[in-house]
Amino acid sequence: MQEASGSSAAEAPRAVGTLGLPEDASAHGHRIDSLLALSHRFDFVLATVMLGWLVLMLWRFRGARRVAADGGTQRSRALVMVAALIIFGVVDGTLFARSLGYLDEVLWNFTEPVGNPNTVRLEVNARQWAWEVRYAGQDGRFATADDVVTWSELRVPVGVPVWVQLTSTDVVHGLALPNFRVKLDAVPGRVNQTWFQAAREGTWEVACYQHCGTSHYKMRGTLKVMAPEDYAAWLREASRQAARGHDDSDAPAHWGWEWRPAP
Protein backbone atom coordinates (compact mmCIF):
# COMPACT_ATOMS: atom_id res chain seq x y z
CA MET A 1 0.00 0.00 0.00
CA GLN A 2 1.50 3.26 -1.01
CA GLU A 3 1.08 6.87 -1.82
CA ALA A 4 -1.80 8.36 0.10
CA SER A 5 -2.69 11.48 -1.74
CA GLY A 6 -5.68 13.62 -2.53
CA SER A 7 -4.64 16.99 -1.27
CA SER A 8 -4.12 18.28 -4.78
CA ALA A 9 -7.79 18.36 -5.77
CA ALA A 10 -7.75 22.14 -5.65
CA GLU A 11 -5.28 22.17 -8.56
CA ALA A 12 -7.79 20.67 -10.97
CA PRO A 13 -8.58 23.11 -13.74
CA ARG A 14 -12.07 24.23 -14.60
CA ALA A 15 -11.55 24.66 -18.29
CA VAL A 16 -14.70 25.10 -20.31
CA GLY A 17 -15.06 24.18 -23.95
CA THR A 18 -17.81 24.73 -26.49
CA LEU A 19 -21.45 24.44 -25.35
CA GLY A 20 -20.26 25.32 -21.82
CA LEU A 21 -19.14 21.71 -21.36
CA PRO A 22 -15.95 20.84 -19.50
CA GLU A 23 -12.99 20.84 -21.86
CA ASP A 24 -12.72 17.50 -23.64
CA ALA A 25 -9.36 15.81 -22.98
CA SER A 26 -10.30 12.36 -24.25
CA ALA A 27 -9.98 10.49 -27.53
CA HIS A 28 -13.70 9.77 -27.92
CA GLY A 29 -15.51 12.49 -25.95
CA HIS A 30 -16.09 14.55 -29.09
CA ARG A 31 -18.71 12.02 -30.13
CA ILE A 32 -20.76 12.74 -26.99
CA ASP A 33 -20.30 16.47 -27.53
CA SER A 34 -21.41 16.30 -31.15
CA LEU A 35 -24.54 14.38 -30.07
CA LEU A 36 -25.31 17.13 -27.55
CA ALA A 37 -24.66 19.81 -30.15
CA LEU A 38 -26.97 18.05 -32.61
CA SER A 39 -29.64 17.80 -29.92
CA HIS A 40 -29.31 21.55 -29.23
CA ARG A 41 -29.66 22.31 -32.95
CA PHE A 42 -32.88 20.30 -33.15
CA ASP A 43 -34.14 22.12 -30.04
CA PHE A 44 -33.31 25.47 -31.57
CA VAL A 45 -35.12 24.77 -34.84
CA LEU A 46 -38.22 23.36 -33.11
CA ALA A 47 -38.39 26.21 -30.58
CA THR A 48 -38.02 28.77 -33.36
CA VAL A 49 -40.84 27.18 -35.38
CA MET A 50 -43.18 26.92 -32.37
CA LEU A 51 -42.53 30.43 -31.06
CA GLY A 52 -42.78 31.82 -34.60
CA TRP A 53 -46.14 30.11 -35.03
CA LEU A 54 -47.34 31.52 -31.69
CA VAL A 55 -46.34 35.07 -32.65
CA LEU A 56 -47.94 34.66 -36.07
CA MET A 57 -51.24 33.57 -34.53
CA LEU A 58 -51.20 36.41 -32.00
CA TRP A 59 -50.79 38.80 -34.91
CA ARG A 60 -53.35 37.06 -37.11
CA PHE A 61 -56.12 37.17 -34.45
CA ARG A 62 -55.09 40.39 -32.77
CA GLY A 63 -58.46 42.10 -33.38
CA ALA A 64 -60.69 39.16 -32.47
CA ARG A 65 -63.01 39.70 -29.51
CA ARG A 66 -64.15 36.11 -29.06
CA VAL A 67 -62.14 33.19 -30.36
CA ALA A 68 -63.17 29.58 -29.85
CA ALA A 69 -61.23 26.55 -30.95
CA ASP A 70 -63.01 24.78 -33.80
CA GLY A 71 -60.93 21.62 -33.65
CA GLY A 72 -59.79 22.00 -37.24
CA THR A 73 -60.80 19.89 -40.18
CA GLN A 74 -60.09 16.21 -40.65
CA ARG A 75 -57.43 17.17 -43.19
CA SER A 76 -55.69 19.69 -40.89
CA ARG A 77 -55.70 17.19 -38.01
CA ALA A 78 -54.15 14.54 -40.26
CA LEU A 79 -51.49 17.02 -41.38
CA VAL A 80 -50.56 17.86 -37.77
CA MET A 81 -50.33 14.16 -36.92
CA VAL A 82 -48.12 13.41 -39.92
CA ALA A 83 -45.86 16.40 -39.15
CA ALA A 84 -45.52 15.28 -35.50
CA LEU A 85 -44.58 11.74 -36.54
CA ILE A 86 -42.03 12.97 -39.07
CA ILE A 87 -40.44 15.32 -36.53
CA PHE A 88 -40.34 12.56 -33.92
CA GLY A 89 -38.81 10.12 -36.41
CA VAL A 90 -36.15 12.54 -37.62
CA VAL A 91 -35.17 14.04 -34.23
CA ASP A 92 -35.41 11.03 -31.93
CA GLY A 93 -34.48 8.55 -34.64
CA THR A 94 -31.24 10.39 -35.46
CA LEU A 95 -30.27 10.81 -31.80
CA PHE A 96 -31.12 7.17 -31.07
CA ALA A 97 -29.13 5.82 -34.03
CA ARG A 98 -26.07 7.94 -33.23
CA SER A 99 -26.25 7.01 -29.53
CA LEU A 100 -26.34 3.33 -30.48
CA GLY A 101 -23.33 3.88 -32.74
CA TYR A 102 -21.39 5.35 -29.82
CA LEU A 103 -22.34 2.45 -27.55
CA ASP A 104 -21.41 -0.18 -30.16
CA GLU A 105 -18.18 1.43 -31.31
CA VAL A 106 -16.83 2.90 -28.06
CA LEU A 107 -18.57 2.47 -24.73
CA TRP A 108 -19.51 -1.20 -24.98
CA ASN A 109 -16.67 -2.12 -27.31
CA PHE A 110 -13.81 -3.56 -25.25
CA THR A 111 -11.82 -4.92 -28.21
CA GLU A 112 -9.54 -1.86 -28.05
CA PRO A 113 -8.56 -2.13 -24.33
CA VAL A 114 -8.45 -5.95 -24.51
CA GLY A 115 -6.34 -6.05 -27.67
CA ASN A 116 -3.88 -3.24 -26.96
CA PRO A 117 -0.76 -4.51 -25.12
CA ASN A 118 -0.22 -1.03 -23.61
CA THR A 119 -3.64 -0.85 -21.97
CA VAL A 120 -3.53 0.37 -18.37
CA ARG A 121 -5.81 -1.46 -15.97
CA LEU A 122 -7.17 0.20 -12.83
CA GLU A 123 -9.23 -1.21 -10.00
CA VAL A 124 -11.21 1.52 -8.25
CA ASN A 125 -12.88 1.09 -4.89
CA ALA A 126 -15.25 3.86 -3.86
CA ARG A 127 -15.86 4.47 -0.18
CA GLN A 128 -17.27 7.20 1.98
CA TRP A 129 -15.45 9.48 1.08
CA ALA A 130 -12.60 8.71 -1.22
CA TRP A 131 -11.59 6.86 -4.35
CA GLU A 132 -9.08 4.09 -3.73
CA VAL A 133 -7.24 3.37 -6.95
CA ARG A 134 -5.22 0.17 -7.38
CA TYR A 135 -2.50 -0.38 -9.98
CA ALA A 136 -1.15 -3.86 -10.69
CA GLY A 137 2.47 -2.93 -9.94
CA GLN A 138 5.52 -4.45 -11.58
CA ASP A 139 4.23 -8.04 -11.62
CA GLY A 140 1.26 -6.98 -13.73
CA ARG A 141 -1.17 -8.80 -11.43
CA PHE A 142 -3.74 -7.47 -9.00
CA ALA A 143 -4.18 -8.41 -5.34
CA THR A 144 -0.45 -9.01 -4.88
CA ALA A 145 2.12 -7.44 -2.55
CA ASP A 146 3.43 -4.90 -5.04
CA ASP A 147 0.05 -3.35 -5.89
CA VAL A 148 0.15 0.43 -5.75
CA VAL A 149 -2.82 2.21 -4.16
CA THR A 150 -3.52 5.94 -4.41
CA TRP A 151 -6.28 7.86 -2.69
CA SER A 152 -8.50 10.13 -4.77
CA GLU A 153 -5.77 10.46 -7.33
CA LEU A 154 -5.87 8.55 -10.60
CA ARG A 155 -2.70 8.44 -12.66
CA VAL A 156 -2.74 7.30 -16.26
CA PRO A 157 -0.43 7.60 -19.27
CA VAL A 158 -1.54 9.60 -22.27
CA GLY A 159 -2.59 7.95 -25.54
CA VAL A 160 -3.34 4.41 -24.39
CA PRO A 161 -6.64 2.78 -23.38
CA VAL A 162 -7.43 2.94 -19.66
CA TRP A 163 -9.62 0.05 -18.56
CA VAL A 164 -11.43 0.67 -15.26
CA GLN A 165 -13.08 -1.89 -13.02
CA LEU A 166 -15.11 -0.22 -10.29
CA THR A 167 -16.83 -1.25 -7.09
CA SER A 168 -17.87 0.25 -3.74
CA THR A 169 -17.47 -0.93 -0.15
CA ASP A 170 -20.42 0.93 1.36
CA VAL A 171 -23.06 2.79 -0.66
CA VAL A 172 -23.64 3.58 -4.32
CA HIS A 173 -21.18 6.15 -5.62
CA GLY A 174 -20.70 7.44 -9.14
CA LEU A 175 -17.31 7.82 -10.77
CA ALA A 176 -17.33 10.90 -12.98
CA LEU A 177 -14.47 12.09 -15.17
CA PRO A 178 -16.15 15.11 -16.77
CA ASN A 179 -13.22 15.93 -19.06
CA PHE A 180 -13.27 12.38 -20.40
CA ARG A 181 -17.06 12.06 -20.69
CA VAL A 182 -16.95 9.07 -18.33
CA LYS A 183 -19.64 8.23 -15.78
CA LEU A 184 -19.98 4.87 -14.08
CA ASP A 185 -21.93 3.67 -11.04
CA ALA A 186 -19.93 2.15 -8.17
CA VAL A 187 -22.22 -0.47 -6.65
CA PRO A 188 -21.40 -2.59 -3.57
CA GLY A 189 -21.16 -6.27 -4.47
CA ARG A 190 -20.54 -5.83 -8.16
CA VAL A 191 -17.73 -4.78 -10.47
CA ASN A 192 -18.70 -2.38 -13.25
CA GLN A 193 -16.38 -1.71 -16.16
CA THR A 194 -15.63 1.06 -18.58
CA TRP A 195 -12.71 2.40 -20.56
CA PHE A 196 -11.45 5.68 -21.95
CA GLN A 197 -8.33 7.13 -23.49
CA ALA A 198 -6.65 10.41 -22.61
CA ALA A 199 -5.76 12.61 -25.56
CA ARG A 200 -3.35 14.93 -23.76
CA GLU A 201 -1.40 15.41 -20.58
CA GLY A 202 -2.74 17.48 -17.72
CA THR A 203 -4.55 17.35 -14.39
CA TRP A 204 -8.29 16.91 -14.45
CA GLU A 205 -11.13 16.62 -12.00
CA VAL A 206 -12.64 13.44 -10.56
CA ALA A 207 -16.06 13.70 -8.94
CA CYS A 208 -18.72 11.53 -7.33
CA TYR A 209 -22.04 12.05 -9.08
CA GLN A 210 -24.27 10.18 -6.61
CA HIS A 211 -25.17 11.91 -3.38
CA CYS A 212 -23.56 9.35 -1.09
CA GLY A 213 -23.76 10.93 2.36
CA THR A 214 -22.95 14.04 4.35
CA SER A 215 -19.38 14.36 3.08
CA HIS A 216 -20.19 13.50 -0.53
CA TYR A 217 -18.40 16.68 -1.61
CA LYS A 218 -15.12 15.29 -0.28
CA MET A 219 -15.01 12.78 -3.11
CA ARG A 220 -13.40 15.30 -5.36
CA GLY A 221 -10.15 13.96 -6.70
CA THR A 222 -7.70 14.41 -9.53
CA LEU A 223 -6.84 12.51 -12.66
CA LYS A 224 -3.24 13.02 -13.71
CA VAL A 225 -2.52 12.26 -17.33
CA MET A 226 1.23 11.72 -17.66
CA ALA A 227 3.78 11.08 -20.38
CA PRO A 228 4.11 7.27 -20.74
CA GLU A 229 7.75 7.24 -19.57
CA ASP A 230 6.90 9.38 -16.50
CA TYR A 231 4.01 7.08 -15.68
CA ALA A 232 6.20 3.99 -16.01
CA ALA A 233 8.90 5.53 -13.79
CA TRP A 234 6.36 6.56 -11.16
CA LEU A 235 4.71 3.12 -11.15
CA ARG A 236 8.06 1.33 -10.92
CA GLU A 237 9.12 3.30 -7.84
CA ALA A 238 5.68 3.24 -6.18
CA SER A 239 5.45 -0.49 -6.75
CA ARG A 240 8.88 -1.02 -5.17
CA GLN A 241 7.85 1.02 -2.13
CA ALA A 242 4.52 -0.80 -1.89
CA ALA A 243 6.23 -4.21 -1.87
CA ARG A 244 8.54 -3.01 0.90
CA GLY A 245 5.68 -1.72 3.01
CA HIS A 246 3.32 -4.62 2.38
CA ASP A 247 1.53 -5.79 5.52
CA ASP A 248 -0.22 -9.16 5.26
CA SER A 249 -2.26 -8.55 8.41
CA ASP A 250 -3.77 -5.30 7.18
CA ALA A 251 -6.91 -7.00 5.87
CA PRO A 252 -8.99 -3.87 5.00
CA ALA A 253 -6.20 -2.73 2.69
CA HIS A 254 -6.42 -5.91 0.61
CA TRP A 255 -9.62 -5.15 -1.22
CA GLY A 256 -8.18 -5.85 -4.68
CA TRP A 257 -9.51 -8.64 -6.86
CA GLU A 258 -8.22 -10.75 -9.71
CA TRP A 259 -8.75 -8.88 -12.94
CA ARG A 260 -12.12 -9.74 -14.49
CA PRO A 261 -12.71 -10.50 -18.15
CA ALA A 262 -14.34 -7.82 -20.29
CA PRO A 263 -18.15 -7.65 -20.03
Ligand SMILES: [Cu+2]
Ligand atom coordinates in the same frame (compact mmCIF):
# COMPACT_ATOMS: atom_id res chain seq x y z
CU1 LIG B 1 -19.64 9.13 -3.38
